[in-house]
Amino acid sequence: MKSSTLVGAALLVAIGGAITLTQAQQPAGIKRSAALQHDLGVADRTVIQVRVDFAPGASFGSHTHPGAEVAYVLEGTIEYELQGRAPLQLKAGEALFIPAGVVHAARNVGAGNAAELATCIVEKNKPILSMTK
Numbered sequence: 821m822k823s824s825t826l827v828g829a830a831l832l833v834a835i836g837g838a839i840t841l842t843q844a845q846q847p848a849g850i851k852r853s854a855a856l857q858h859d860l861g862v863a864d865r866t867v868i869q870v871r872v873d874f875a876p877g878a879s880f881g882s883h884t885h886p887g888a889e890v891a892y893v894l895e896g897t898i899e900y901e902l903q904g905r906a907p908l909q910l911k912a913g914e915a916l917f918i919p920a921g922v923v924h925a926a927r928n929v930g931a932g933n934a935a936e937l938a939t940c941i942v943e944k945n946k947p948i949l950s951m952t953k
Contacts (some may be wrong), residue, residue, distance in 0.1 A: 849878025849928075855937070864944045872926075874898065874934040879927030882952045887942030889918040891926070896934025901925045923952050 855869040865887065872880065874896070882901075891900065892915040899909045900916055903923040910916055918924050928934040942948055 849875030874928035897930035
């Protein structure tokens with residue numbers, strides 16, 4: 821599958837097409853590369869995998885997904901903030917389950933680059949990501 825380097829705006833794979841985050845929504849230092857999109861064949865669900873690369877100090881603001889996410893840290897140290905929980909730092913090889921609809925954010929708290937593999941099982945025909953305030 822073709823992967824895209826996203827500079828200034830992120831192209832997110834969504835069911836039935838693509839959605840684009842505007843420059844104001846796309847944080848500097850974040851690169852998203854589509855890895856997989858596949859229908860599950862059950863209850864109008866699809867699985868989407870995206871690699872998210874974080875430059876040192878980069879963060880992805882508060883957002884939700886219309887389904888569950890598993891964030892697997894590939895490199896570096898990423899701090900996750902989930903609504904109602906204390907911040908959690910994960911290192912390469914560690915994973916986190918994020919329930920559907922839970923507001924969350926992530927940032928690179930290490931000295932070097934960080935990356936995660938985000939796997940979402942989401943409802944078809946809904947945007948994969950909604951930014952929150």
